[in-house]
Structure formats: structure tokens, C-alpha cells
Amino acid sequence: METSFALTGKGYVIVAADTTAARSIVKMQIDQDKIKELSPHLLMAYSGEPGDTVQFAEYVERNIRLYQIRNLYPLRPAAAASWIRRSIAESLRSRNAYSVNLLLGGYDTSSHTPNLYWIDYMGTVVEVPFAAHGYGSYFALSLLDRYHDPEASLEEGLATLKRCINEVSKRLVVDPGKYKVKVVDKDGIREVEI
Numbered sequence: 001m002e003t004s005f006a007l008t009g010k011g012y013v014i015v016a017a018d019t020t021a022a023r024s025i026v027k028m029q030i031d032q033d034k035i036k037e038l039s040p041h042l043l044m045a046y047s048g049e050p051g052d053t054v055q056f057a058e059y060v061e062r063n064i065r066l067y068q069i070r071n072l073y074p075l076r077p078a079a080a081a082s083w084i085r086r087s088i089a090e091s092l093r094s095r096n097a098y099s100v101n102l103l104l105g106g107y108d109t110s111s112h113t114p115n116l117y118w119i120d121y122m123g124t125v126v127e128v129p130f131a132a133h134g135y136g137s138y139f140a141l142s143l144l145d146r147y148h149d150p151e152a153s154l155e156e157g158l159a160t161l162k163r164c165i166n167e168v169s170k171r172l173v174v175d176p177g178k179y180k181v182k183v184v185d186k187d188g189i190r191e192v193e194i
Contacts, residue, residue: 002017002018002020002034002047002048002133002134002135002176003017003018003047003132003133003134003135003136003137003140003168003172003176004016004017004018004034004045004046004047004103004132004133004134004136005017005103005130005131005132005136005137005140005144005161005164005165006045006103006105006116006130006131006132007116007129007130007131007144007148007157007160007161008105008114008115008116008129008130008150009114009149009150009151009152009153009154009156009157010150010151010152010153011107011112011114011185011186012107012114012154012157012183012184012185013105013106013107013114013115013116013183013184013185014105014154014157014158014161014181014182014183014192015035015043015045015103015105015181015182015183015184016045016161016165016179016180016181016182016194017033017034017035017045017046017047017179017180018034018134018136018176018177018178018179018180019031019032019033019034019176019177019178019179019180020032020176020177020178021050023050030177030178031178033180034046034047034053034180035180035182036057036058036060036061037061037182037189038060038061038064038065038080039064039065039068039074039075039080039106040074040188040189041074041077041106041107041108041109041184041188041189042064042074042075042077042080042104042105042106042107042184043104043105043106043182043184043189044057044060044084044102044103044104044105045102045103045105045133046100046101046102047100047101047102047133047134048098048099048100048101048121049099049100052098052099052100053100055098056087056088056098056100057100059087060084060087063083063087064080064083076106076108076110077104077105077106077107077108077115077117078108078115078127080104080106081104081115081117081119081125081127082125084102084104084119084125085119085123085124085125086123088100088119088121088122088123089123092122092123097121098121099121100121101119101120101121101133101134102117102118102119102120102133103116103117103118103119103131103132103133104116104117104119105117105184106184107184107185107186109186112186114184114185115127116128116129116130116131118131118133120133129148129150130144130145130148132144132164135172136164136168136172136176139164139167139168139171139172140164140167140168143160143163143164143167144160144164147160147163148160154183154185158181158192158194161181161194162194165179165194179194181193181194
């Protein structure tokens with residue numbers, strides 16, 4: 001019952017993911033951080049099979065960090081999305097396919113624009129203004145479609161995200177509980193409370 005949301009606004013990307021780790025009907029952890037910080041201006045929310053998600057997220061994090069060490073500058077969001085897509089596509093053609101869905105949010109410091117990419121377990125990547133994964137996406141996407149404004153301030157973006165979280169907790173059979181929310185903008189990545 002994992003749920004993750006993301007949306008862009010005027011100079012920022014907000015990414016939120018529930019903090020519950022569950023298997024079947026058992027809640028195993030209620031404080032898991034499902035948002036990985038890949039570089040100073042790039043973060044990734046992941047969901048899917050528990051072993052695959054953690055392993056793939058760490059693999060992506062280490063390789064993007066290695067790129068930055070080798071080249072002395074970080075990977076831009078579009079390049080990171082392409083590399084991640086290729087990694088998932090290559091794993092699909094092996095016996096060790098990753099069952100992981102991702103929301104990749106970043107701020108491109110050279111063009112001064114926020115970028116959000118929706119990536120699924122089949123290696124599909126799309127740049128979008130807002131996105132969601134998991135069961136919560138059935139309720140959140142219609143709200144995001146109605147209330148998302150690409151020129152919204154950070155406070156308005158957080159209010160839209162709060163609407164999505166409230167709708168999911170009200171209508172989904174199993175309430176995911178707490179959410180971790182992170183914002184990336186020109187100043188970098190920070191966690192915010194909603």
C-alpha cells in the first residue's frame with residue numbers, strides 16, 4: 001500500500017512518500033525514509049518490492065555520486081533520468097529485473113528550472129508537472145490535475161499536496177499514516193513539515 005506524490009511549482013519540486021514498510025497485512029516499520037537524496041539538487045522517491053527498492057536506490061545513489069567524483073560536477077536531472085531508465089531497461093533483459101517505481105525530482109542549476117520524472121518498473125520515463133505512484137495515485141492524480149499550478153508558490157504547492165494526503169487517508173482502505181516531504185529548489189534539498 002505504498003504511496004508517493006510529487007509536483008513542480010515556480011522554482012521547486014515537492015516530493016512526498018509514506019513512511020510505512022509493510023508486507024502483506026503486517027506493518028513492519030512506520031518510519032522508513034523512501035526518498036533518497038542523490039545529489040545536492042536531485043532526489044528520488046521509490047516504491048515497489050522491498051528488496052528491489054532499497055538495493056536499486058542505493059545502486060543509483062552510489063553511481064550518481066561516483067559520476068560526480070569522477071567529473072567534478074553533478075549529473076543534471078534529465079541525464080540522471082536517462083541513466084536510471086537505461087539501468088532499469090537493462091535489468092529487465094536479465095534474470096534480475098528490478099520491480100521498482102520512481103519519482104525523480106531535481107532542480108537544474110544551469111537552466112534554473114525544476115524537473116520531475118515519472119519512471120516505472122518497465123523503464124518508461126516521462127517528464128511531468130505532477131506525478132504519483134501506488135494505490136494513493138488513484139485518488140491523488142485527479143486532485144493534482146485540478147489544483148496543480150506551475151506558477152504556484154511553495155506554500156500553495158504544499159497546500160495542494162496536503163489535499164492529496166488528506167484525500168488518500170480519507171478514501172483509501174488502509175491509511176498509509178505519516179508522510180515524509182522533501183523540497184528541492186535553487187538552495188538544495190530540505191525536509192518540510194505539513
